[in-house]
Structure formats: structure tokens, C-alpha cells
Amino acid sequence: MDWFGWLGTGDYGFAREVLQRGVAAVFVIAFLSAADQFPALLGEHGLMPVRRFLQLSYARRQPTIFRWRYSDRMLRAIAVGGAVVGGALVAGLPQLTQPWLTTVLFLLMWGAYLSIVNVGQTFYGFGWESLLCEAGFTVAWLGSSTTATPVTVLFLIRWLVFRLEFGAGMIKLRGGREWKDLTALYYHHETQPMPGPLSRQAHLLPKWVHRGEVVGNHFAQLVCPFFLFAPQPIASVAAAVMIVTQLWLIVTGNFAWLNWISVVLLFAGVSDGAVHAVVPVWPAATGPGTDAGMPAWFAVPVLLASALLVYLSWWPLRNLFSSRQLMNASFNRWHLVNAYGAFGTVTRTRDEVVVEGTEDVTGAGGWREYEFHGKPGDPARVPRWFAPYHLRLDWLMWFLALGAHDRWFEVLLVRLLHADRATLRLLRVDPFAGRRPAFVRARVFRYRFATRAEHRETGLVWIREDRGLLVPPMTYRAGG
Incomplete structure (x- = not known):
């Protein structure tokens, strides 16, 4: 008897491909960045040496492989190894085998990058570091092309996107007046941390366009996230609207991988039917269907991991509706199920x-x-x-x-x-x-x-x- 047939779906084959390869690609970039920059910033002779940080009792409680030993050579070996594993996943090779292999490889990348983040101090104190850790752990349970896509994992990724977008929207409503009077984008393109080549052109757009940008932002962050949990094709439409807003941020800014990984994660709401409507050469349904079932040896760990993420969701859920909402906060040492948000206020100069x-x-x-x-x-x-x-x-x-x-x-x-x-x-x-x-x-x-x-x-x-x-x-x- 197939006890776990309900857990799998064959309607999100394209989404799984994008999620696994996209998150793995971001891991590759993050690991290569660490290999390139970490030694000078935080290494043995860095600006904030890890060895000095690890003398603190707080640091010694963090889950990191460097608790026992740190060296620049070891850091580079871990970073290069993580990039190689990520590259294999981007190529899609492990996804052709048993689902346990993709799970193990993603968990290895998550653990390796978690080790780096937890000793990265202020140079790794960005919300997208926790976002990548959480995304890597969650995507690890999507399985491979030999099994159906676990629906619990798809919904947990949507829940991650909900916290990312709705949390950012609530931070803005509770933040500066400029988000309420629709003037925030009068300044943001000019004062954002790292402008891009089109930021000046965006800044010089008419003010009525900037007000429209704020309205569109509020709609994408405060309304659309709820529809990610709606039936299809509504969820796909909501995801598409949010993807467009993220692409606008990519074009007009330089927010590391925040917007890129957001686009990737939003595909958890895009069904194969929606992809087929836009790209007819893609089948309306791909991969094993629900009738293919899911082996118990994989289904049980998926359900346990899903239950863990649901349990950890209480703290960020409460934070979303708190008058003292935290922005970019982790409620556990493993950087799982975090609180997100950005630009509650916009500097004017x-x-x-x-x-x-x-x-x-x-x-x-x-x-x-x-x-x-x-x-x-x-x-x-x-x-x-x-x-x-x-x-x-x-x-x-x-x-x-x-x-x-x-x-x-x-x-x-x-x-x-x-x-x-x-x-x-x-x-x-x-x-x-x-x-x-x-x-x-x-x-x-x-x-x-x-x-x-x-x-x-x-x-x-x-x-x-x-x-x-x-x-x-x-x-x-x-x-x-």
C-alpha cells in the first residue's frame, strides 16, 4: 500500500528545476565570494580575525566547523568544495539519481555556509545570508527527478517567500512616513547602498512614476503574498507579479543575491500548467505524478523536516504582527525560519x-x-x-x-x-x-x-x- 502518495505532485517539475538549480547557483556565488574576500576581511590577518572572535563565549556556542580550528586554507577548501557541489547541482547531475543524494548535497552546502556565516560577524550580518541558509535547508527536501515533488516543501518555500515579502511590507508601513505618503522612491534610487548603472536614470524619472513604484511595491509585498497559497492559476499570477517587481529591483539596484534568490524562490508558486501557457513547448505536467507515490524512506524524513520548519515558524509568525517587529532576525542558531525585511526608512541624502x-x-x-x-x-x-x-x-x-x-x-x-x-x-x-x-x-x-x-x-x-x-x-x- 502506498501510504505517502498524497505527499507528491507531478505539477511542479519546472518549479523544482528552477528552485534546485537557482538556489545552488546562489550558493556557488556565495562560496566563491567567501574564498575571494573572507581571508582579507576575517581571516588569520583579516580586519576582524575569526580566531579573536572565537574567544568569545557567544561565538563558541555557534554551530560552525571553525569552533575547533580556523585557518585561511581550511576556509578556502570549504568554500571551493561548496562551490563544486553547487556547480554539480546547477548542472542537474545529482537530480538524475536517487532523491537522498540531492538532499545530502544541499544539507552539506547549508552546513558549510552556516559555518561561514556564524563566524562572519558584521561582514556577514545581512538578511540574505540567513535567507540563503534557510533556502538551502528547505530546498534540500525537494527530492530528485525520480520521485514526485513534495507538496509540503513547496508550501514551506511559499511560506518563506511570504515572510520575506510581507515582512518587508510591514516594516515599511511601520517605518518612515515616506512609505505612507508615497515619496520613498523620490530618494531611494539615489541613496540605496550600492547604485547600479541604471539607478540614475530611475532616479530622474517623473515623481508620478516614483509614487507608482511605491504603490506597486505595497501591492506586491502586502497583497500578493497571500495569494501564493491560493489555487492555481491564481498562485502563479501572484508569483509572476512579484517576480516582475524583483526584476525591476535587479535592474535599478545592486542588492547582492537578495532579489535573484527571491525570483528563484517565487517559482514555488508557479505550476507547470502556468509555464505551459507561457512556453507551450514545456509540458503542462512533468515528472512523476502523484500516482507514482513516494518511497517511505524518503517521505518520512521529508515530513520530519517539514514538521521542524512548521514548529520553528511560531517565532517569525508572531514577529510579523508585533508592533516591535524585528527585521532580518534569526530566532535560532541554525538560521532556519527567519524574519526578513528591508528599508523601513529611506535616507533622503x-x-x-x-x-x-x-x-x-x-x-x-x-x-x-x-x-x-x-x-x-x-x-x-x-x-x-x-x-x-x-x-x-x-x-x-x-x-x-x-x-x-x-x-x-x-x-x-x-x-x-x-x-x-x-x-x-x-x-x-x-x-x-x-x-x-x-x-x-x-x-x-x-x-x-x-x-x-x-x-x-x-x-x-x-x-x-x-x-x-x-x-x-x-x-x-x-x-x-
């Missing part, structure tokens, strides 16, 4: 910290700027697209300009005085070509996008105004 150095031993002149990859610097430089890659130092520089000072910035300046190679590799331009400067300093500038007339006249993308020193000139001797 943009300040940037510009780091400069000089080889003049008197410090009287000859100051030249260090250029970062993503954050605004040279006023004539058009912002680049980097998402879904995450430039962690650039993001922290945005928070620094908002007043979130931390010791990592002092260490960064000292490393620049030493012309530390690992640190310089995090930057786009070292104005001294590897030589030690005599002094470094940090200044604050107020940035705004150039109007069309200003751009035609000067060729500048940004207009900036000097707001004074953040850190006065410091020398190699003063820095140690």
Missing part, C-alpha cells in the same frame, strides 16, 4: 566616506583617492552592476557613512598604511601601485546624482560636496 592617501611626508598635499569596486567614488564614474556578487567591504562603507562606526575601519586604514596586499585586492584602484603612503585619511562627501543638464555640461554622474574629515591624517608610525 547620501554621504560617502572617501579614503585618501599621500606620499608627501609632510601631509600637506598630494592626496589621492582609493577607489572601491562598487561604492560611489569618482564623480565621473558610472556605477557598475555586481549583483548577485556581494561586495562586503563596499556595503560596510555605506553603513559607515550612516554612522555605524566599528573598529574594522580603523584596521582598514592601518592596513592601507602598510600597503597590505590582501586588503588592496579588495579595492578597485590603489593610487600608489603597492607602495606605502606616508599618510591616510578619511573624508565625508555629500553625493547626489547629476541632473540631465549638469551631466551634459560636465559629463559627471555624481555631484559631490565636501562635508569635512571623518578621520584626520594618520601616519604609519601612528598606525603602528
Whole structure:
């Protein structure tokens, strides 16, 4: 007798392909980012060394393989190994075998990345880190092409998207007045953490378009998420509307993999029938149907994992309707079933910290700027697209300009005085070509996008105004 036939469906074969390959692709990017940036930021000689962090009792309680030992070589080995596993899943090779293999591989990536996040400190303190961990754990239970798609897992992924979108919408309603009077997008394209090449064009759109953007955002985040749980094709339509809003954010911003993984996860609400209506070459139903059943040895762990996620849902559910709603919070050490949200308030002006150095031993002149990859610097430089890659130092520089000072910035300046190679590799331009400067300093500038007339006249993308020193000139001797 087939006791678990009800657990599987054959109507979401395309969704499973997108979910597994898409989440695996984000893992690949995240692991490669860690291999590239983690040692300089948090490694043995990083700005915030993991070994020092692990001396804290809080850190020793976190689930991470690095509790017993950390080395940059070990970090890179784990990151490269995770990227290789993710690459195999992107290619779809494990999905052709027994379902336990895809589950094991996704859980390995989840555990490896969880180990990195839990020692990443402020450089990994972003909501999309927890989002990737939760997505990886949940998608792990989707099985392979040899079995039906578990309906409980599909609904749990929709529940994840609901918290992601509805949580962000509620944060905005409880946040700044600009979301209520529809003026938030007057400023957001200009003041967002890392603008993209089309952000200026978006900022210069008429104000009635910006008000429409806010209305569309509220509809996508506060209304559409409920319809993800509606019958088809309503759920597919709701998912499609939300995908369009995420694509607009991808085009106009640079939010690491947040919007990309959101698009992937939204396919949990898209049925094969809906895909067939848009792309007729895709069958209306694919993969094993519900009549194929599901082997008990796989169904039982799926139900246990589903029950665990349902149990853990109480805390984020309560948070959604709390007047003191938390944003981007984890309620357990495993980063499962988290609270999400972003931009409860929108800053109306943009300040940037510009780091400069000089080889003049008197410090009287000859100051030249260090250029970062993503954050605004040279006023004539058009912002680049980097998402879904995450430039962690650039993001922290945005928070620094908002007043979130931390010791990592002092260490960064000292490393620049030493012309530390690992640190310089995090930057786009070292104005001294590897030589030690005599002094470094940090200044604050107020940035705004150039109007069309200003751009035609000067060729500048940004207009900036000097707001004074953040850190006065410091020398190699003063820095140690």
C-alpha cells in the first residue's frame, strides 16, 4: 500500500528545476565570494580575525566547523568544495539519481555556509545570508527527478517567500512616513547602498512614476503574498507579479543575491500548467505524478523536516504582527525560519566616506583617492552592476557613512598604511601601485546624482560636496 502518495505532485517539475538549480547557483556565488574576500576581511590577518572572535563565549556556542580550528586554507577548501557541489547541482547531475543524494548535497552546502556565516560577524550580518541558509535547508527536501515533488516543501518555500515579502511590507508601513505618503522612491534610487548603472536614470524619472513604484511595491509585498497559497492559476499570477517587481529591483539596484534568490524562490508558486501557457513547448505536467507515490524512506524524513520548519515558524509568525517587529532576525542558531525585511526608512541624502592617501611626508598635499569596486567614488564614474556578487567591504562603507562606526575601519586604514596586499585586492584602484603612503585619511562627501543638464555640461554622474574629515591624517608610525 502506498501510504505517502498524497505527499507528491507531478505539477511542479519546472518549479523544482528552477528552485534546485537557482538556489545552488546562489550558493556557488556565495562560496566563491567567501574564498575571494573572507581571508582579507576575517581571516588569520583579516580586519576582524575569526580566531579573536572565537574567544568569545557567544561565538563558541555557534554551530560552525571553525569552533575547533580556523585557518585561511581550511576556509578556502570549504568554500571551493561548496562551490563544486553547487556547480554539480546547477548542472542537474545529482537530480538524475536517487532523491537522498540531492538532499545530502544541499544539507552539506547549508552546513558549510552556516559555518561561514556564524563566524562572519558584521561582514556577514545581512538578511540574505540567513535567507540563503534557510533556502538551502528547505530546498534540500525537494527530492530528485525520480520521485514526485513534495507538496509540503513547496508550501514551506511559499511560506518563506511570504515572510520575506510581507515582512518587508510591514516594516515599511511601520517605518518612515515616506512609505505612507508615497515619496520613498523620490530618494531611494539615489541613496540605496550600492547604485547600479541604471539607478540614475530611475532616479530622474517623473515623481508620478516614483509614487507608482511605491504603490506597486505595497501591492506586491502586502497583497500578493497571500495569494501564493491560493489555487492555481491564481498562485502563479501572484508569483509572476512579484517576480516582475524583483526584476525591476535587479535592474535599478545592486542588492547582492537578495532579489535573484527571491525570483528563484517565487517559482514555488508557479505550476507547470502556468509555464505551459507561457512556453507551450514545456509540458503542462512533468515528472512523476502523484500516482507514482513516494518511497517511505524518503517521505518520512521529508515530513520530519517539514514538521521542524512548521514548529520553528511560531517565532517569525508572531514577529510579523508585533508592533516591535524585528527585521532580518534569526530566532535560532541554525538560521532556519527567519524574519526578513528591508528599508523601513529611506535616507533622503547620501554621504560617502572617501579614503585618501599621500606620499608627501609632510601631509600637506598630494592626496589621492582609493577607489572601491562598487561604492560611489569618482564623480565621473558610472556605477557598475555586481549583483548577485556581494561586495562586503563596499556595503560596510555605506553603513559607515550612516554612522555605524566599528573598529574594522580603523584596521582598514592601518592596513592601507602598510600597503597590505590582501586588503588592496579588495579595492578597485590603489593610487600608489603597492607602495606605502606616508599618510591616510578619511573624508565625508555629500553625493547626489547629476541632473540631465549638469551631466551634459560636465559629463559627471555624481555631484559631490565636501562635508569635512571623518578621520584626520594618520601616519604609519601612528598606525603602528
